[in-house]
Amino acid sequence: MSHALRADQFLLDADRTTWHDETLWFVREKRDRAVYAVPEFQALRELASQIKDHTLSRLDRYLQEFEAAAQANGVHVHWAADAAEHNAIILAIIRQQGATRIVKSKSMLTEECHLNPYLLQHGIEVVDTDLGERIIQFREEAPSHIVLPAIHLKKEDVGDTFHLHLGTEKGESDPQRLTEAARQHLRAKFLAGQVAISGVNFAVAETGGVVVCTNEGNADLGVNLAQVHIACMGIEKLIPRLTDLGVFTRLLARSATGQPVTTYTSHFTQPVAGKEMHVVIVDNGRTQQLGRPDFRASLKCIRCGACMNTCPVYRRSGGHSYDFTVPGPIGAILSPNIDMKKHASLPFASTLCGSCTDVCPVKIDIHTQLYKWRQVLGEANEIPASKKWSMKFMGRLLASARVYGLSGQFARKALRFLPHGLTHAASFNAWAVARELPEPPQQSFREWYQQQPKPVPQPPQPQVPA
Amino acid sequence: MKVALFVPCYIDQFYPQVGVATLQLLEKLGVPAYFPAQQTCCGQPLANSGCERDALPIYKHFVRTFQDYDYVVAPSGSCVYHVRKHFDKLEQTAEVQHVRGAAYDLIDFISTVLQVETLPGAFPHKVGLHLSCHGQRGLHQANESELTPVRDGQLRRLLASLDGIELTHLNRNDECCGFGGTFCVSEAGISARMGQDRVADHVRNGTQVLTGSDMSCLMHLEGIVRRAQLPMRVMHAAEILNGLTP
Numbered sequence: 001m002s003h004a005l006r007a008d009q010f011l012l013d014a015d016r017t018t019w020h021d022e023t024l025w026f027v028r029e030k031r032d033r034a035v036y037a038v039p040e041f042q043a044l045r046e047l048a049s050q051i052k053d054h055t056l057s058r059l060d061r062y063l064q065e066f067e068a069a070a071q072a073n074g075v076h077v078h079w080a081a082d083a084a085e086h087n088a089i090i091l092a093i094i095r096q097q098g099a100t101r102i103v104k105s106k107s108m109l110t111e112e113c114h115l116n117p118y119l120l121q122h123g124i125e126v127v128d129t130d131l132g133e134r135i136i137q138f139r140e141e142a143p144s145h146i147v148l149p150a151i152h153l154k155k156e157d158v159g160d161t162f163h164l165h166l167g168t169e170k171g172e173s174d175p176q177r178l179t180e181a182a183r184q185h186l187r188a189k190f191l192a193g194q195v196a197i198s199g200v201n202f203a204v205a206e207t208g209g210v211v212v213c214t215n216e217g218n219a220d221l222g223v224n225l226a227q228v229h230i231a232c233m234g235i236e237k238l239i240p241r242l243t244d245l246g247v248f249t250r251l252l253a254r255s256a257t258g259q260p261v262t263t264y265t266s267h268f269t270q271p272v273a274g275k276e277m278h279v280v281i282v283d284n285g286r287t288q289q290l291g292r293p294d295f296r297a298s299l300k301c302i303r304c305g306a307c308m309n310t311c312p313v314y315r316r317s318g319g320h321s322y323d324f325t326v327p328g329p330i331g332a333i334l335s336p337n338i339d340m341k342k343h344a345s346l347p348f349a350s351t352l353c354g355s356c357t358d359v360c361p362v363k364i365d366i367h368t369q370l371y372k373w374r375q376v377l378g379e380a381n382e383i384p385a386s387k388k389w390s391m392k393f394m395g396r397l398l399a400s401a402r403v404y405g406l407s408g409q410f411a412r413k414a415l416r417f418l419p420h421g422l423t424h425a426a427s428f429n430a431w432a433v434a435r436e437l438p439e440p441p442q443q444s445f446r447e448w449y450q451q452q453p454k455p456v457p458q459p460p461q462p463q464v465p466a
Numbered sequence: 467m468k469v470a471l472f473v474p475c476y477i478d479q480f481y482p483q484v485g486v487a488t489l490q491l492l493e494k495l496g497v498p499a500y501f502p503a504q505q506t507c508c509g510q511p512l513a514n515s516g517c518e519r520d521a522l523p524i525y526k527h528f529v530r531t532f533q534d535y536d537y538v539v540a541p542s543g544s545c546v547y548h549v550r551k552h553f554d555k556l557e558q559t560a561e562v563q564h565v566r567g568a569a570y571d572l573i574d575f576i577s578t579v580l581q582v583e584t585l586p587g588a589f590p591h592k593v594g595l596h597l598s599c600h601g602q603r604g605l606h607q608a609n610e611s612e613l614t615p616v617r618d619g620q621l622r623r624l625l626a627s628l629d630g631i632e633l634t635h636l637n638r639n640d641e642c643c644g645f646g647g648t649f650c651v652s653e654a655g656i657s658a659r660m661g662q663d664r665v666a667d668h669v670r671n672g673t674q675v676l677t678g679s680d681m682s683c684l685m686h687l688e689g690i691v692r693r694a695q696l697p698m699r700v701m702h703a704a705e706i707l708n709g710l711t712p
């Protein structure tokens with residue numbers, strides 16, 4: 001199913017669409033205020049962009065440097081080529097501990113690898129400890145946003161879910177009380193957790209440490225209570241030095257939610273005496289993207305979500321309309337790398353307005369990459385055949401002035417004489433579902449121009465094509 | 467100065483008055499412009515649909531048509547942006563490079579090349595300015611809210627110089643209208659919703675005349691205004707600056 005069809009389903013509930021759009025626009029405006037308040041913000045973006053470009057250009061070296069430093073700190077480092085390997089490695093570590101109860105803080109990578117269902121299948125209980133993640137875990141839904149995973153739900157929806165799973169009162173929708181119920185529920189899970197899994201926001205090659213940014217402190221609590229910590233990261237999470245980190249922490253929270261910094265910026269460098277720490281480094285298609293010159297910059301992404309919040313399409317179609325772990329503009333340039341056929345409609349789910357590129361804290365040229373994916377998809381015949389053929393026809397039409405002049409006249413005249421009901425029938429004309437067609441004028445500009453008394457200025461002698 | 471007028475296909479066919487206003491406005495500013503009759507299109511609709519290869523003959527035709535002029539001026543920033551940014555697919559001959567640099571959006575041409583900042587005339591109406599993304603973010607004709615809270619730009623300044631005009635203060639100064647070329651039919655639902663939301667912002671804040679420098683966005687917004695039968699006029703900025711009344 002295409003993005004447009006899934007978007008149409010979302011749009012059916014006009015009030016909810018308005019609410020979703022306004023909620024995310026509110027976040028975008030908060031981001032704006034935070035950004036305006038930092039005079040050097042644009043310089044920071046440039047710096048972050050350069051650091052990421054540099055790192056990606058020497059990724060092999062930095063990965064090895066990171067591995068050596070982490071091992072020297074007593075951390076076990078694992079390499080996973082794909083999602084299956086990632087999941088198997090994690091299961092093996094859990095089995096080795098004889099553990100069955102896992103707590104997990106937010107990690108888009110484990111979503112991408114479908115770790116939760118895999119562990120459940122193998123008899124392991126895994127509890128998401130981020131509030132938003134826990135809500136959608138109860139509902140067996142995918143996150144609809146990378147920073148705000150349950151942003152598609154209203155507080156009433158959360159109340160219904162908690163009533164079902166946590167026994168809160170029916171109809172309860174007070175955020176304070178709902179959060180308190182989740183807190184009590186999660187506390188028990190934290191205390192029982194044997195292995196804690198976390199994502200990674202930044203991995204520092206120089207120190208071998210990983211950095212996790214949260215607002216709820218759930219990563220720290222999980223890790224500190226459990227016997228084993230497993231941190232999962234994509235290969236692109238690296239930064240060279242600890243001194244580079246400040247550039248990114250200043251950008252990340254401001255871009256994501258308009259906060260100056262996330263409430264918790266937790267550094268995990270070595271295991272506590274008597275405990276274990278593992279880092280799983282995952283490729284899963286990333287080196288393939290790194291090998292595509294036009295698209296490699298997408299790996300600079302620090303997953304702030306700003307491109308989603310600003311995207312006028314995302315705000316009105318919801319994250320699930322993208323049917324990919326990472327929705328929105330960045331998801332639309334990451335997904336065709338994974339499965340071009342399945343995600344062929346995503347690069348077209350954009351007006352190419354460019355707002356995503358302008359908010360991106362690491363200056364990824366998102367809208368240019370959307371345009372370029374369209375060409376790749378066109379060449380690979382992954383666009384609808386009707387579109388392909390009409391474009392071929394137009395190509396020939398518009399390369400010749402004479403043929404073009406005739407067809408335009410025809411269209412305009414037809415529009416004038418056809419009855420409104422025919423030109424505006426929904427199945428006939430997607431334009432006309434919500435819009436009137438322009439009123440065809442008596443004459444075209446070129447007809448008018450021809451009738452003007454010469455001389456309008458003398459033309460230089462244009463070279464007439466052969 | 468040899469100036470050619472590029473009138474995009476949909477303006478030629480549906481909004482000839484915008485082409486006329488552009489020509490007359492340039493003449494008033496002392497710049498007679500010539501309209502080469504063999505012109506067709508910039509190729510953007512094809513390229514944005516993923517058919518760049520099929521657009522190459524159109525690009526070449528465009529270059530042949532305009533290579534002998536000092537400037538190519540169009541009342542549509544989107545086409546100009548396409549010529550400047552995406553004609554990189556052609557072999558970069560001297561002619562191609564010249565045409566890419568010579569292509570100007572009308573308002574950009576008036577502000578940057580002619581260095582005109584104010585225009586005579588009056589327009590005593592409340593005017594809502596629609597910033598088109600390709601002109602604003604692509605050609606940098608106006609500030610972007612992603613970067614700065616200051617609402618400034620070429621067309622805003624020119625309009626503000628007219629007597630009696632009042633510019634609408636929008637809640638969202640530069641959100642995309644949802645036209646997006648073929649997007650308007652391939653994602654018709656989202657496109658319409660975006661347009662409706664944009665128009666609602668203007669209604670809420672009292673716009674009487676909705677304007678902008680890119681007729682493609684305005685065609686889409688006008689379609690929505692007319693469907694909802696709103697008491698709002700949609701005019702291209704060239705018409706207003708040329709002294710037309712709503």
Ligand code: SF4
Binds near residue numbers: 300302304305308362
């Ligand atoms: S692409 Fe840029 S704006 Fe979007 S999530 Fe990644 S870092 Fe943030």
